[in-house]
Amino acid sequence: MTNTFQFQQIGVTHSCYKEKFGIPRQPGLVTEAAASIELLPPFNRMDVLDGLEGFSHIWVHFIFHQCIQEQWKAKVRPPRLGGNKKVGVFATRATHRPNPIGLSVVEIQGIRQDKKRIFIDIIGADLLDKTPIIDIKPYLPYADALHHAQGGFAPEAAALTPVQFSKLALAQALSYKEEYKRELIPLIEQVIGQDPRPSYLTNADDRIHGNLLWNTNVKWTVGSDHILITEIEYPVG
Ligand code: SAM
Numbered sequence: 001m002t003n004t005f006q007f008q009q010i011g012v013t014h015s016c017y018k019e020k021f022g023i024p025r026q027p028g029l030v031t032e033a034a035a036s037i038e039l040l041p042p043f044n045r046m047d048v049l050d051g052l053e054g055f056s057h058i059w060v061h062f063i064f065h066q067c068i069q070e071q072w073k074a075k076v077r078p079p080r081l082g083g084n085k086k087v088g089v090f091a092t093r094a095t096h097r098p099n100p101i102g103l104s105v106v107e108i109q110g111i112r113q114d115k116k117r118i119f120i121d122i123i124g125a126d127l128l129d130k131t132p133i134i135d136i137k138p139y140l141p142y143a144d145a146l147h148h149a150q151g152g153f154a155p156e157a158a159a160l161t162p163v164q165f166s167k168l169a170l171a172q173a174l175s176y177k178e179e180y181k182r183e184l185i186p187l188i189e190q191v192i193g194q195d196p197r198p199s200y201l202t203n204a205d206d207r208i209h210g211n212l213l214w215n216t217n218v219k220w221t222v223g224s225d226h227i228l229i230t231e232i233e234y235p236v237g
Contacts, residue, residue: 007134007135008134009040009063009132009133009134010039010040010043010133010134010135010136011037011038011039011040011043011120011132011133011136012037012038012040012130012131012132012133013035013036013037013038013062013125013127013128013129013130013131013132013133014035014036014037014038014119014129015033015035015125015127015128015129015131016033016034016035016129016187016213016214017033017127017128017129017212017213018128018129018212018213018214018215018237019128019211019212020066020128021196021211021212022191022192022194022196022211022212022213023126023127023128023196024126024190024191024194025079025080025093025126025194026093026104026126026157027104027105027106027124027125027126028105028106028107028124029124029126029157029190029194030124030126030187030190030191030194031123031124031190032183032186032187032189032190033123033124033125033187033190033191034109034121034123034182035106035121035122035123035125035127036112036119036120036121036122037060037119037120037122037133037136038117038118038119039118039119039120044116044117044118045118046113046118049111049118049120052108052111052120052138053111055108055138055139056107056108056139057105057106057107057108057138057139058105058106058108058120058122058136058137058138058139059103059104059105059135059136059137059138059139059144060103060104060105060106060122060125060127060133060135060136061101061102061103061133061134061135061136061137062101062102062103062104062127062131062132062133062134063100063101063102063131063132063134064095064097064100064101064102064131065100065128065130065131065132066128067095067096067100068100070096071096072089072096072097072098072100073089073096074088074089075087075088075089076088076089076092076094076096077199078092078094078153078154079198079199080153080154080158081153082199082200082202083198083199083200084199084200087153091152101134102127102131104125104126104127105139105144106122106123106124106125107122107123107124108120108121108122108123109121109122109123120136158194160189160190160193160194161193161194161195161222161225161226161227162193162225162226162227163188163189163192163193163220163226163227163228163229164226164227164228164229165185165188165228165229166228166229166230166231168230168231169218169219169229169230169231169232170185172231172232172233172234173185173188173232176216176232176234180214180215182214184213184214184216184218184232187213188213188218188229188232191211191213191218192211192218192220192227192229193227195222195227196209196211197209197222201222203222204222204223204224205221205222206221207221208220208221208230209221209222212236212237214234215234215235215236215237216232216233216234216235216236217232217233217234217236218231218232219231219232219233
């Protein structure tokens, strides 16, 4: 019997996250993140989704495709422990695993067909753009929602840092909305409000950081009690 297995990609992700930096560490944290899973041939047929309309959420199994080249590690430093304490890889949701498979629960916003292309629009994904999808399963509240479960060293979501916009950034976000019909401000508040810097950077710093969201580069700095969005460059990429 073999102990190696091959999987077929069944879909591809279209997401606002164009780089790993800034993607939330779990799904559901950024509800403003719009994404879709496009089914790929030979799975781009409506009958494979028959019955899914009664479910509000799905489990998405995917490949951490941007980590495939990197070696897995037995012990990793979860950001939730400040990045200075190691725990076993199987006690974490880290991307550097023996099998680079991710698992996220997301809300279904709708299912659309555009000629031969079929999309499942989803809310709250923590997936990089172009992430390969290997399976989709319905979320079963009676089996999957465990109210007595314990969350180890990550019992709850980390608190958000308040986000402020410079006059320039605010004007840019508003003209972006006019041009692309996409609301940037709440997305930026949720993504950058997580303070995506590496965990060893906890204090104010005068560096300008940048996050690629859709076709923008959002520039920001960290003050003592808030994050300031200084500028939103677009179109980029
Ligand atoms: N919810 C999933 C899980 O538990 O398996 C993912 C958790 S993992 C900690 C989330 C991080 O994976 C994101 O912050 C992002 O940096 C990274 N990520 C998302 N999509 C990826 C991809 N396709 N390749 C590599 N890293 C990815």
